[in-house]
Amino acid sequence: MAMILNALASNVLNMLMEVGKEEVSLLLGVSGEINRMRVRLQDLRNFLTDADRRRITDNSVQGWVTELKGVMYEATDILDLCQLKAMEQSPLASQKGCFNQLFSCLRSPLFTHDISSRIKVLNQRLDNIKERSAAFSFINLGSYDDHGGKVHASHVAFPSRETSGELDRSGVVGEKIEQDTRKLVEIMLTGIKGGTSHGDGKVMVFAIVGVGGIGKTTLARKVFNDEAIQSEFDKTICVSINQDLNEAELLKRAIIEAGGDHSHAGNAKATLQRVLKDTLTGKKILLVMDDVWNNIAWEDVLKTPLVNGATPGSRVLVTTRDERVARGMKAIPPYHHIDKLDADDAWSLLKKQVAASEMDESDIAALKDTGMEIVSKCDDLPLAVKVMGGLLRQKDRNHSDWGKVLNDSAWSVVGMPEELNYVVYISYEDLSPCLKQCFLHYSLLPKNIVFGSNTIVGMWIGEGFVHGSSSDDLEELGRQYYKELILRNLIEPYNKTINQYHCIMHDVVRSFGQCMSQDEALVAHIRETSTISKLGSQKFIRLSIETGGSESDKLKWSMLQEQKHVRTLISAGQFEVKPNETLNYFSSLRNLHIQSANIAALVDHIYQLKHLRYLSVRDSDIFRLPDNIGEMKFLQLLDLRSCRKLKKLPSGIVKLGHLRYLNMNETSKDATIPRGFGALSNMRILFGFPGHVDDEWCSLEELGPLCELRKLGLNSLENVYDASSAEKARLCEKVHLTKLILRCSSRTGDDGLVEEEAGVSEEEQRKIIGLFDELCPPHCLERLEIGGYFGRRLPRWMTSTSATALKSLNTLWIDDLTCCTQLPDGLCELPYLQFIHICHAPAIKHVGPEFMQLYHHCSHPPSKTMVSFPRLNKLDLKEMVQWEVWEWEEEVKAMPVLEEVQLKHCKLRCLPPGLSYHARALRKLSLESIQHLTSLENFASIVDLEVSQNPDLERITDLPVLQKLTIIMCPKMKVLEGVPLLQSLFLEDYGMEALPEYMRGVNPRQLNLDCSIAVLRSIAAGQPGPEWAKFSHVGRVKGYAREEDNKRKWYVMYTREPYNLETDIDY
Structure with a gap:
C-alpha cells in the first residue's frame, strides 16, 4: 500500500523531535543535520497533500513522491537504530521506549560515524528533492493537521453518527430487488424444461450478470436467504470465488458450509473433492458462487463433487461481470441482468445510509434535491450510493456541506486510471492521513482470508499508522479507525460474525485501494505468474502473497530475497524453504504475517528482524522460538494461535518490553511461559495464558503487575491448586480489563453428563471454587466467558451480594458448567447485560426466583418500576439435560426487550407464565428436545417459532402474529390454532401416517413437507385422495419423501392458483 506522504512526514518529524529532546543529535555531532532535516521536511509538508493527489495522474510527480518516501523510510530506520542501541544498554529504555539512556551507547565511534554519515547523505537527497519540487508548482494546501474541520475523522467517529443495531444499512431498497428475487426464486425452484444441465440433469446453473457494484451479491444473498429456497434444499452453500483462486481453500470453505469436516484431508485437491462429494451425497444442494471471473472454479474444482454427490434438482447460482463465464458454465439462458437503481430507489438507499436513526430521515428529506444530484453522479449504482452515504454520514445535514460534496473537484479529475472509482476516490480524499493508510492497508489483505479486527489493528499499530502518546490505548484508537471505515461503508461486516469482528471489502473498493498502492505494494496469488514475476524486477x-496447498503452488522463499526494503510481508499458504535460507534479507521489516505455512526452518533467524513490531505465525509448523527472541526490542504483537507443536516460550520472551499482544490459544496443551513474564508491563491483550504449578514456569501471580490488560484469557485452570496465586493476579485491580476468559478442561461427554472416568472429587471442587473466588474481575468488565468450571457453586463475585463486580457486563458465555446446581443469582440486576449463553449444565434441575427476581437480592423491596434483566436481548439455555422447572410468575417484571430465546435438550414440562406475559419484544423462539413440554400458548409477539424433537408436545395455540413455523419430529402434535398471520409452515416427520388434522384449520401461504412415501403418495393422489381437504387451500405445497440416504428422492409440487400438481411418484 502507499504510505500517505503527510502521515509519513508527521511520523518522521515526531521521531526527529524526540531525538532533539533527548540531545541525541549533540552526542552524534550532527545536531545541525538533524535540525536541517526537520526544517526541510516541515517546509515540504505543506505541499505534500497536493503532491499525493497529483501523483495519481502525473508520472513525474509519482517519481518525485517515490524518492521522497524513500528518504523518509530510511530516516525512520536510522532513528529506530538509535532507539534500539539505547534499549540494548538500558532495560528501562526498553520498557519506556525513550532515548534517555543513549550516552554510553553513542560513545562508540563506529556507530556514531555510521549514523552521522547516513543522516548527511539523506539531507543531501532532501535538498535535491526540495529543489526539484519547484518544477511542479505544488499548491500550498497546508498539512492535514491545519484543517481542524476534519480532525475528528482521524481519532473517533462522532457518536451521533453511529449506526444503531436495529437500523438496516444493507443495499436492499425498492420493489425492483424484491421482484428480481421472486423471479429468480421461482425460476430456480421450477426449473426450465429443455434447459442445459450437468450430470444427467442433476444440476442446473443460473447466472446473475452485471457490472461491479451494481448489486449482484446483494441479489444473490436475497435469493440464498429466501424462505422457499432454504426449505427446498437440504444444504445451501455460498462461496466467494475471487480472481486469485485458491483451490484448496475454496474446497475447504465449501465443505464447512455443507457441514462437513476437512481437518484430516490435508490440502490435496483430489482428497478435498472426495470429502466434499461424500458430504453432499444424497442431498439436494444449492451452491451460490459469488464473484466468478472464469470457469476454473466450476469446471476444475466444484463441478465434479457436486454432480457426483448431489441429488437431482440441485442448483448453482453464479454471479459474474462477464456473460462469457455464464455461457462457459452452461447456465440456463436468459441470464438475469441487473439494471441500475431507478432514481427514487437510489435516493432511498442514500437516505438509509446517512440516517443514524429512523427519526433522522425527515431532516435528510429536506436535502432531496441535492441528494438526487449526488446519486445521479453515482450513476445510480448501489455500491457507489452506499459509499457516498458513508461519506455524507460524516457531514452536517445542510445544503452547504452536501453542496460541497456535489461540487467537489474530484468528480472532474482528468486522467484517472480506469480502476479508480470516482465515488470511492471522493470518500477516500475525505479521510485523515492515518485513516487513509489504514484503508489502503486493508485492501492489501488476501481476499480469501477473513481477518479479525484484533489482527488488523495489530498490523496498523506495527506499521505506525496508529499514533498516540505513551498513555494512549493504541488498540482502542485502532478499533475506532476500524469502526469508522465501517461507518463510511468502505468495509462491511461479514454476515457470519457478530460485533463486526470480521469484515470484508467489496471488489470495486479493493481494486481502488490496490491501484492507489501499486507504486509500493504487490498483491498476488502464486498462480498469477506475470504478477509474481515482478518480485525479481521491482x-x-x-x-x-497467497499460495496454494499443492507442491506446484508453493512459493520459493528465494524469490523474496531481492525485496530488501519490504516493511510488511503478508503470506497465506506454503513456502519452499531450502537449507540455510534465512530472514535476514528483510532488514526493514515491521510486520510479518505468515499463516498456514511450513516455516520451522526459518524460526532460528527471526531475531534478525530488529525493526519488527508485528509477528504472526499462526497455524504453522513451528515447535519452538529462538532463545534470543529477546533481541527483538520493538516487537509489540506475537500471534502463535494454532501452533500445536509449540510447547514452551523461550526465556528471552520476558525481555520484550514493548510487547502488547500475545495469543497462545490452541498451542500445545502443556505449553508453558517462563518466569519473569510479569515484567511485560505494556501487555494489553493476552490470550491462552496457561495455568501451571511447576516452579520452573510462570504462574498466575505474574499477571499481578500487568495493569494495562484490556483482554485476558486463562486456560487449564484445573492445574492451579494454590488460590493465593490467583489472588496475587489482582484481576480486580485491572481497571482497563473489558474481556475475561476463564477455562478449565472439559469433563462432560457427548450426552451432556460428567464422564465417569473424569469424575470430580470433593477436594477438586473445593480447590477450583477457591481459585475462581480469587479471580474476581474489575467493575469495567464487559464480556465474561467461563468454560469447564466444575465447582459445585459459582464464584462469589457472580452471586447477588457481589454482582456489582459485573455492573458493566453485556455478554455472559458459560460452557461446561459441570457440577453447579443453580444459575448465577445476581445477573438479573445487571443494567447492561444483553446476551446470556449457558450450555452443558447437567446438574441444574431448577431455575427459580433467585435467578429472576430482584427482591431476592435486595435488603428492601424493589420499586414497582424496577425490572429484572432490563436490557437482555438474547437468551440461550442449552444442554441442561436435568432441568425440569423454570419459575417466573406473571407478577415478576423481567426481560422487557428480550427478542430471541433458544432452549435445547432439557426436561421442562412448561414454559413459565412470566415469559409470555412480560417478554413482549420476543420475536424468535426455538425449542429443541424439550422432553416433557406439552403445550405452547399465548405468546403475543412471536413471529418465528421452531419446535424440534419435542416428544410430548401436543398443542400450539394463540400466537396472533406468528408468520413462520417449523415443526420437526413432534409426533404427538395435534392442535395448531390461533395463528391467523401464518405464512410459512415446515413439517418434518417420517413416521406420521397422514397429514395432521390441524392442517384443515390453518391457511399458510406455503407448506414444505418431509414425510414418508405413504403420506406423499396420498398427497400426490390430488382431489380424490384422502389428504386433499387438508392441503388444497394452501397456496403452494412442496413435499418430499426419502429413500435410504436420499432425503428427497420423491417429490410432489402443488400450487393452488394457477392449479398445478406434479410428482415423480408412480401410484
Missing part, C-alpha cells in the same frame, strides 16, 4: 515496500 522493489516493493509491502507484499501480500
Whole structure:
C-alpha cells in the first residue's frame, strides 16, 4: 500500500523531535543535520497533500513522491537504530521506549560515524528533492493537521453518527430487488424444461450478470436467504470465488458450509473433492458462487463433487461481470441482468445510509434535491450510493456541506486510471492521513482470508499508522479507525460474525485501494505468474502473497530475497524453504504475517528482524522460538494461535518490553511461559495464558503487575491448586480489563453428563471454587466467558451480594458448567447485560426466583418500576439435560426487550407464565428436545417459532402474529390454532401416517413437507385422495419423501392458483 506522504512526514518529524529532546543529535555531532532535516521536511509538508493527489495522474510527480518516501523510510530506520542501541544498554529504555539512556551507547565511534554519515547523505537527497519540487508548482494546501474541520475523522467517529443495531444499512431498497428475487426464486425452484444441465440433469446453473457494484451479491444473498429456497434444499452453500483462486481453500470453505469436516484431508485437491462429494451425497444442494471471473472454479474444482454427490434438482447460482463465464458454465439462458437503481430507489438507499436513526430521515428529506444530484453522479449504482452515504454520514445535514460534496473537484479529475472509482476516490480524499493508510492497508489483505479486527489493528499499530502518546490505548484508537471505515461503508461486516469482528471489502473498493498502492505494494496469488514475476524486477515496500496447498503452488522463499526494503510481508499458504535460507534479507521489516505455512526452518533467524513490531505465525509448523527472541526490542504483537507443536516460550520472551499482544490459544496443551513474564508491563491483550504449578514456569501471580490488560484469557485452570496465586493476579485491580476468559478442561461427554472416568472429587471442587473466588474481575468488565468450571457453586463475585463486580457486563458465555446446581443469582440486576449463553449444565434441575427476581437480592423491596434483566436481548439455555422447572410468575417484571430465546435438550414440562406475559419484544423462539413440554400458548409477539424433537408436545395455540413455523419430529402434535398471520409452515416427520388434522384449520401461504412415501403418495393422489381437504387451500405445497440416504428422492409440487400438481411418484 502507499504510505500517505503527510502521515509519513508527521511520523518522521515526531521521531526527529524526540531525538532533539533527548540531545541525541549533540552526542552524534550532527545536531545541525538533524535540525536541517526537520526544517526541510516541515517546509515540504505543506505541499505534500497536493503532491499525493497529483501523483495519481502525473508520472513525474509519482517519481518525485517515490524518492521522497524513500528518504523518509530510511530516516525512520536510522532513528529506530538509535532507539534500539539505547534499549540494548538500558532495560528501562526498553520498557519506556525513550532515548534517555543513549550516552554510553553513542560513545562508540563506529556507530556514531555510521549514523552521522547516513543522516548527511539523506539531507543531501532532501535538498535535491526540495529543489526539484519547484518544477511542479505544488499548491500550498497546508498539512492535514491545519484543517481542524476534519480532525475528528482521524481519532473517533462522532457518536451521533453511529449506526444503531436495529437500523438496516444493507443495499436492499425498492420493489425492483424484491421482484428480481421472486423471479429468480421461482425460476430456480421450477426449473426450465429443455434447459442445459450437468450430470444427467442433476444440476442446473443460473447466472446473475452485471457490472461491479451494481448489486449482484446483494441479489444473490436475497435469493440464498429466501424462505422457499432454504426449505427446498437440504444444504445451501455460498462461496466467494475471487480472481486469485485458491483451490484448496475454496474446497475447504465449501465443505464447512455443507457441514462437513476437512481437518484430516490435508490440502490435496483430489482428497478435498472426495470429502466434499461424500458430504453432499444424497442431498439436494444449492451452491451460490459469488464473484466468478472464469470457469476454473466450476469446471476444475466444484463441478465434479457436486454432480457426483448431489441429488437431482440441485442448483448453482453464479454471479459474474462477464456473460462469457455464464455461457462457459452452461447456465440456463436468459441470464438475469441487473439494471441500475431507478432514481427514487437510489435516493432511498442514500437516505438509509446517512440516517443514524429512523427519526433522522425527515431532516435528510429536506436535502432531496441535492441528494438526487449526488446519486445521479453515482450513476445510480448501489455500491457507489452506499459509499457516498458513508461519506455524507460524516457531514452536517445542510445544503452547504452536501453542496460541497456535489461540487467537489474530484468528480472532474482528468486522467484517472480506469480502476479508480470516482465515488470511492471522493470518500477516500475525505479521510485523515492515518485513516487513509489504514484503508489502503486493508485492501492489501488476501481476499480469501477473513481477518479479525484484533489482527488488523495489530498490523496498523506495527506499521505506525496508529499514533498516540505513551498513555494512549493504541488498540482502542485502532478499533475506532476500524469502526469508522465501517461507518463510511468502505468495509462491511461479514454476515457470519457478530460485533463486526470480521469484515470484508467489496471488489470495486479493493481494486481502488490496490491501484492507489501499486507504486509500493504487490498483491498476488502464486498462480498469477506475470504478477509474481515482478518480485525479481521491482522493489516493493509491502507484499501480500497467497499460495496454494499443492507442491506446484508453493512459493520459493528465494524469490523474496531481492525485496530488501519490504516493511510488511503478508503470506497465506506454503513456502519452499531450502537449507540455510534465512530472514535476514528483510532488514526493514515491521510486520510479518505468515499463516498456514511450513516455516520451522526459518524460526532460528527471526531475531534478525530488529525493526519488527508485528509477528504472526499462526497455524504453522513451528515447535519452538529462538532463545534470543529477546533481541527483538520493538516487537509489540506475537500471534502463535494454532501452533500445536509449540510447547514452551523461550526465556528471552520476558525481555520484550514493548510487547502488547500475545495469543497462545490452541498451542500445545502443556505449553508453558517462563518466569519473569510479569515484567511485560505494556501487555494489553493476552490470550491462552496457561495455568501451571511447576516452579520452573510462570504462574498466575505474574499477571499481578500487568495493569494495562484490556483482554485476558486463562486456560487449564484445573492445574492451579494454590488460590493465593490467583489472588496475587489482582484481576480486580485491572481497571482497563473489558474481556475475561476463564477455562478449565472439559469433563462432560457427548450426552451432556460428567464422564465417569473424569469424575470430580470433593477436594477438586473445593480447590477450583477457591481459585475462581480469587479471580474476581474489575467493575469495567464487559464480556465474561467461563468454560469447564466444575465447582459445585459459582464464584462469589457472580452471586447477588457481589454482582456489582459485573455492573458493566453485556455478554455472559458459560460452557461446561459441570457440577453447579443453580444459575448465577445476581445477573438479573445487571443494567447492561444483553446476551446470556449457558450450555452443558447437567446438574441444574431448577431455575427459580433467585435467578429472576430482584427482591431476592435486595435488603428492601424493589420499586414497582424496577425490572429484572432490563436490557437482555438474547437468551440461550442449552444442554441442561436435568432441568425440569423454570419459575417466573406473571407478577415478576423481567426481560422487557428480550427478542430471541433458544432452549435445547432439557426436561421442562412448561414454559413459565412470566415469559409470555412480560417478554413482549420476543420475536424468535426455538425449542429443541424439550422432553416433557406439552403445550405452547399465548405468546403475543412471536413471529418465528421452531419446535424440534419435542416428544410430548401436543398443542400450539394463540400466537396472533406468528408468520413462520417449523415443526420437526413432534409426533404427538395435534392442535395448531390461533395463528391467523401464518405464512410459512415446515413439517418434518417420517413416521406420521397422514397429514395432521390441524392442517384443515390453518391457511399458510406455503407448506414444505418431509414425510414418508405413504403420506406423499396420498398427497400426490390430488382431489380424490384422502389428504386433499387438508392441503388444497394452501397456496403452494412442496413435499418430499426419502429413500435410504436420499432425503428427497420423491417429490410432489402443488400450487393452488394457477392449479398445478406434479410428482415423480408412480401410484
